[in-house]
Structure formats: C-alpha cells, structure tokens
Amino acid sequence: MERVINIISPVLTPLGIFVIEKTKALGRWCCFVGETLAWTFRPPFRSVQLFQQMEFVGVKSTWIIVLTAFFSGAVFALQIGKVYSLFNMEIMVGATVGLSLTREIGPVFAALMVVARACSSMAAEIGSMRVTEQLDALEAMAVDPIQFLVVPRVWATVLMVPILTVLYDFVGVVGAYLVGIYVQRISEGPFLTKLYYYVDPDDFWSGLIKAAFFGFFISLISCYQGYTTSGGAEGVGRQTTKAVVISSVVVLVLDYFLTSWILEYFLK
Amino acid sequence: MIEIINVHKSFNGQQVLRGVNLVIPKGKITVIIGPSGCGKTVLLRHIIGFVKPDIGKVVVNSVDLSTLKRAQLNNFRSHFGMLFQSAALFDSLSVFENVAFPLREHKGMKNEKEIERIVHEKLALVGLPGIDEKMPSELSGGMRKRVGLARAIVLEPDIVLYDEPVTGLDPIMAVAIDNLILSMQQALSITSVVISHDIESAFRLADQIAMIDKGRIIECGEPQVFRRSKNPIVQSFLSAGNAAMQKGERK
Numbered sequence: 001m002e003r004v005i006n007i008i009s010p011v012l013t014p015l016g017i018f019v020i021e022k023t024k025a026l027g028r029w030c031c032f033v034g035e036t037l038a039w040t041f042r043p044p045f046r047s048v049q050l051f052q053q054m055e056f057v058g059v060k061s062t063w064i065i066v067l068t069a070f071f072s073g074a075v076f077a078l079q080i081g082k083v084y085s086l087f088n089m090e091i092m093v094g095a096t097v098g099l100s101l102t103r104e105i106g107p108v109f110a111a112l113m114v115v116a117r118a119c120s121s122m123a124a125e126i127g128s129m130r131v132t133e134q135l136d137a138l139e140a141m142a143v144d145p146i147q148f149l150v151v152p153r154v155w156a157t158v159l160m161v162p163i164l165t166v167l168y169d170f171v172g173v174v175g176a177y178l179v180g181i182y183v184q185r186i187s188e189g190p191f192l193t194k195l196y197y198y199v200d201p202d203d204f205w206s207g208l209i210k211a212a213f214f215g216f217f218i219s220l221i222s223c224y225q226g227y228t229t230s231g232g233a234e235g236v237g238r239q240t241t242k243a244v245v246i247s248s249v250v251v252l253v254l255d256y257f258l259t260s261w262i263l264e265y266f267l268k
Numbered sequence: 269m270i271e272i273i274n275v276h277k278s279f280n281g282q283q284v285l286r287g288v289n290l291v292i293p294k295g296k297i298t299v300i301i302g303p304s305g306c307g308k309t310v311l312l313r314h315i316i317g318f319v320k321p322d323i324g325k326v327v328v329n330s331v332d333l334s335t336l337k338r339a340q341l342n343n344f345r346s347h348f349g350m351l352f353q354s355a356a357l358f359d360s361l362s363v364f365e366n367v368a369f370p371l372r373e374h375k376g377m378k379n380e381k382e383i384e385r386i387v388h389e390k391l392a393l394v395g396l397p398g399i400d401e402k403m404p405s406e407l408s409g410g411m412r413k414r415v416g417l418a419r420a421i422v423l424e425p426d427i428v429l430y431d432e433p434v435t436g437l438d439p440i441m442a443v444a445i446d447n448l449i450l451s452m453q454q455a456l457s458i459t460s461v462v463i464s465h466d467i468e469s470a471f472r473l474a475d476q477i478a479m480i481d482k483g484r485i486i487e488c489g490e491p492q493v494f495r496r497s498k499n500p501i502v503q504s505f506l507s508a509g510n511a512a513m514q515k516g517e518r519k
Contacts, residue, residue, distance in 0.1 A: 129359075137356035140316060140349075141370045142342035 032146070032224050036154055039147040049152035057118045057153075057219075058160030062167065064113055069168040072109060073097060073175030081184040090186045094195035097176040102203040106169040108255055111161055111214035115247040119222035122153050123243035126226025127236040135227075150223040154216065161215030162208040169207065206262045213258055218247040269294045270427065270459065275314060275324035277307075284310050286483035287324070294426075296475035297453055297460040301467070303505070307483045308463045309353075312429055315461060316348050317341050329426070346374055349420030349428040349458075353435060355412040357404040357419070364400035367391060367419045374423060390418040393455070394448060410441035414448065421452060428452075430462040434469050446472050467506060471495075479505065 081093045126149055129135050135145045173195070180186045225243035229235045270292035277285040284307045292298045292315075302308050313319045314326050317333045326333045329347065336344055357366050367387045371377045391397055394414040404412060413433060420428055430449065434442035446469055453460055464470050470477055471491050478488040479502055487494060487502045497503065 132354050132359075133352040133356035134358055136318060137350070137352060137358070139318060140345060141374055142345045143373045144342075 028228070029224060032150075032227065033220060035146045036150050036220065036223075039144065039151050040155065042147070046148060046152045049148065050156055053152045053156030054160055056121075057114060057156050058163055061114055061117050061160075061164055064117055065110060065164050065167050066171050068109060068113055069106075069171035070175040072105060073101060073172030074179045076100065076105070076172075077176035077179040078183070081180060081186065085184075090180075090184060091190035091194055093180045093184070093186060094173075094176060094191040095198035097180075098173055098195045098199040099203060101169045101172040101176075102199060102207045104207075104255070104259070106165045106172065107161075107207045107211040107214060108251060110164040110168045110211060111218060111251045112248060114157065114161055114164065114215070115218050115222075115244055115251065118157070119218050119247050120240055120244050122219065123222040123226040124236055124240045126150075126223055127229035127239045128233075130227065130229045131232050131235060145227070150220075150227065153223055154219045157215040157219035158212050159215070161218075162211040165207055165211040169204065202266060206266055209262065210255065210258045213254060214251050217250050217254060221247045221250060269329065270315060270461070271327040272311070272314070273325050273327065275311070275321040275326065277310060277314070277319065277322050284483055285314075285321070288480070288483070288485055290478055290485050290488060292459065292461055293476065294459050295457050297449070297462060297473050298476045298478060299462045299464055299470040299474040300478050300480060301464055301470050301505070302480040304465065306480050308465075308480055309431055311480065312431055312461065312463050315427075316345065316350060316429060346423055347426045349423065349425040351413065351416045351420045351428065351430045351433055353431045355404075355416035357407075357412055357415055359404055361404075362400065363391070363396075363402050363404070363407070363415050366404070366415060367422055370419065370423050386422060387418075390422050391415075393421070393452070394418045395444075410437050410444065413437065413445055417445075417448060417452075421456065421458075424456065425458065427459045427461070430460065430464075432463055432465070434464065434466055442466070442469060443472075449473055 076097050077093050080096050081090055084090050084092055084096075126135075126145075129145075129149070135149075138145045138148060177191070180191055181188050222243040225239040225246070229239045231238070270290075272288050272290040272292075275285050275288040276283070288307075288311060290300075290311075300308050300311065310319065314321060314333075315328070317326075317336070320334055328344075331344065333341065333344070357363075358369065361369065364387055367390055368383050371383050371386060377383055387400075388397065391399065394417050396411060396414050396418070399407075399411070399415075404415070407415065417433075433445050433449065437445060449460060449462065450473060452458065460473075462470075462473055464473075474491050474494075476488065477491055477494040478485050479494075479499075480486070481501050487497045487499050489497070494502070495506065
C-alpha cells in the first residue's frame with residue numbers, strides 16, 4: 001500500500017493543489033460577483049460615479065467606435081461585393097453586411113473596443129489603487145470599494161456597450177453603403193431594398209441583448225483583475241494584461257453560447 | 269483602550285503572528301517597532317479590522333471587533349483615523365476633496381460651508397493652508413503624509429493609526445511629522461499607535477514602546493524601561509539603530 005502511495009502521490013499532490021487553488025479562485029470570483037450584485041441594490045446609490053463612468057466608457061469611446069465601424073463595414077462590403085459579383089448577386093451586399101453587423105460584428109467589435117479602451121483602464125486604475133493602499137483607505141473611511149468603484153463601472157458598461165453597438169451598426173452600414181454604391185457601383189435602390197427586407201428589428205435587438213451581456217462580463221472581469229492586484233507596478237501591468245486577454249476571449253466564447261440561445265428561442 | 273489578546277494569523281500557510289498580547293492605553297502614544305517583515309503592519313491591520321485573527325481577539329473600547337458584522341464594523345471605524353505608509357491619497361481628487369471625503373462619505377455632511385471650515389481647520393493644523401486645489405501628484409512626500417494626516421483626523425477619531433509615518437522622508441521632514449503627531453496628541457488627546465522601525469523617532473514619540481519579533485511581542489514598556497531591557501534581540505535592535513545614527517552623524 002505504501003509503495004502505491006509513493007508512486008501516485010507525486011502525481012496526485014500537485015493535481016490536488018491545482019484543484020484546490022482553482023476552486024478557491026472560483027469561490028473568490030463568485031463572492032466578488034455576488035457582492036457586486038448585492039451592492040447594486042443597497043444605498044447609498046452612486047449616481048454621480050455612474051454618470052462619470054458612462055461618460056468614460058461611452059462618450060469617450062465614440063470616435064474609436066465610429067472609426068472601426070466605418071472601416072469594418074467598408075471592407076466587409078468590398079470583400080462580399082467581390083465574391084457576390086461572381087454570381088451577379090451584388091444587390092445582396094447591403095443585406096449581408098446589415099445582418100452581419102446587427103447580429104454579430106456590431107456587438108462583438110463594440111465590446112472588444114470597450115475592452116481595449118475602457119476595461120484595460122479600469123483594471124489598471126483599480127489595480128494601482130490597490131497597490132498604493134487607496135482601497136484600504138476607502139475601507140478605513142467605511143466606504144466599500146466594490147460599491148464605490150466596481151458597481152458604477154459595471155452598470156455603466158452594461159448600459160453603454162449596447163448604445164455603442166447601435167452606433168457601430170449604423171456607421172458600419174454607412175461604410176458599406178458608400179463602398180457599395182460609389183466604389184462597386186451597385187444600384188442604390190436594390191441595395192437599400194434588400195437591406196430593409198432582410199434585416200429585421202429582431203436581428204437588431206438580439207445584437208443589443210448580446211452587447212449588454214458582454215458589457216456585464218468584460219467590466220466585471222476587468223474590475224476583478226484590478227481588485228485582486230498585488231505586487232506593485234509589475235502586478236498592475238500583469239493584471240491589466242490578464243483583464244484584456246480574458247475579457248476578449250470571454251466575449252468570443254460567450255458570443256457563441258448567446259448566439260445559439262438567441263437562435264433557438266428568439267430568431268427561429 | 270485597545271486590547272490585543274493572543275492573536276494568531278497566517279497567510280498561505282505562513283505564520284505571521286504567533287500569539288500577540290498587547291494593551292494599548294487610552295490617550296497615549298504606543299510605538300510598535302521591529303525588523304521588516306516581522307508582522308507590524310499585519311498587527312495594525314487587525315486593530316482597524318481589515319484582517320480577522322485566526323485565533324484570539326482584538327478589543328477596542330470594550331468592543332470585540334470579531335463579533336461585529338460588516339456594516340457594524342464600518343460604523344465602528346469612525347473611531348479610527350489611519351495614516352497609510354504611502355499616504356494613500358486618492359489620485360483623482362484634489363487635496364480639499366481628499367480631506368473632505370470622510371466628511372461627505374462617512375458623516376454624510378451636505379453643508380458645503382461647514383465642510384470647507386473643517387477641511388481648512390485640519391489643513392492648517394498640519395501646516396498646509398492654501399493648497400486646496402493641488403492634486404496629490406503635485407505634492408512632495410512630506411506634504412502627502414501631512415495631507416494624509418489631515419484626512420485621518422478630519423472626523424476627530426479617538427484612535428489614530430500611523431503606518432511607518434516617517435519612512436522615506438528626509439530627517440528634517442521626519443522630525444516635522446513626529447512633532448505634528450506629538451502636537452496633535454496634545455491638542456486632541458487621541459490614542460495613537462505608531463508602526464516604525466526608526467529607533468530615534470520611536471523614542472521621540474512614545475509613551476510606550478512594544479517590540480515585535482517573529483510574530484510575538486518580545487518587550488513592552490515605557491521608553492526608559494524599554495531601553496534597559498535585558499532581551500538580547502531588543503538590545504541588538506537598539507544598538508543597530510544607534511550605530512546607524514552615529515554613522516549618519518559622522519558622515
């Protein structure tokens with residue numbers, strides 16, 4: 001028996017430690033999410049911080065969204081137009097781009113832009129507050145850091161990512177329209193008719209539902225990474241990178257599951 | 269009065285505090301000294317309730333902190349002010365807003381004139397009038413500590429905790445901060461707990477000195493008694509401190 005233990009313990013011990021550590025990490029994450037949700041409904045409500053964060057996440061991301069949306073719509077129209085011209089289907093370019101933007105590209109790219117511009121900043125800001133004892137100072141003054149810093153950021157992102165998605169969809173379609181009509185010389189009438197015909201309000205709403213979910217998770221992940229920072233400036237850099245990488249991956253993974261859920265129940 | 273009774277604490281299997289017993293008298297300055305990494309700051313964090321002991325308890329003004337729920341502990345923290353090692357000023361707020369923060373958040377004060385009066389009074393007390401609009405990034409290390417101190421005392425707490433208040437400051441500024449702690453002690457009669465590894469500063473400030481080593485209090489007493497301690501670790505710490513001072517003077 002002792003021999004068997006000697007053989008398996010070098011394998012099982014690290015595995016056990018790994019499982020325990022991951023379970024603990026999962027527990028800490030669940031507590032963080034739970035506290036964020038609980039503090040959402042407890043006074044005092046931080047409306048000033050909420051509006052400040054809405055400005056930071058939403059208003060200040062406007063130009064980057066306009067720029068990326070215009071060119072992604074334009075390049076998409078260019079590629080699709082090239083392929084569709086082989087089948088004389090150029091008039092479907094508007095509808096294809098419109099469907100892709102409203103259902104997938106709009107919410108996903110808007111969320112990724114918010115990750116890159118705002119969520120990285122959230123992780124870095126909260127992380128540097130952690131390592132310079134500012135979060136402890138908040139607690140010493142009886143202010144809960146989750147309530148004061150995390151809750152306004154999370155709900156501001158949940159509200160603003162869908163609004164940025166609307167902007168992304170609109171500007172993307174404008175980009176596709178300009179390329180389709182003025183570069184590929186597609187007739188304006190059929191282009192717009194097919195766009196109106198194939199793109200339903202349900203497509204648009206399904207994109208906005210996804211965007212709200214993306215906003216919730218990317219802001220929570222980024223705040224959590226900042227909140228759990230340790231190890232000085234190096235730690236802040238490490239957690240910021242983790243926040244961006246994990247949030248980006250989560251957007252793409254979550255997109256698959258949300259899409260299958262929406263296709264199953266809403267866009268039959 | 270603060271009573272620390274048989275406090276044990278470990279982090280990730282590493283034992284930091286191993287049965288700390290200490291009584292901090294009301295209205296006096298107690299300085300806790302010890303080498304780096306001996307558990308001084310962890311002990312301070314127990315006193316304000318940031319950390320709960322694995323074993324033992326911390327009793328502040330006859331209230332056992334471990335029995336308090338989170339909201340009760342938050343309310344109880346109005347008894348405390350804390351000066352952090354890095355001052356921990358909020359980068360995004362001006363000096364005025366930093367000092368006014370506890371008044372707005374903890375006391376829920378809305379009267380701007382009253383807030384202004386209190387903030388100006390506290391900034392004058394720490395010798396920094398007229399810097400309301402400056403941001404923390406525009407201040408020197410000593411000024412940041414003094415603003416941190418103004419913020420720590422703005423609610424007029426019974427107890428002020430100082431985490432290495434003179435670390436990283438030049439000797440003149442270190443003496444100025446010590447004098448400030450002493451003058452506030454005399455003006456407000458607060459209970460002060462100072463964490464330090466600066467021997468000179470400790471003897472300048474203390475009504476009582478406690479030394480912590482390897483997670484235990486190994487000596488505690490008035491400065492004169494402490495200086496005569498027969499504990500070899502205390503003597504070696506004192507002589508190392510004195511040697512460093514003499515070397516500095518020779519230079």
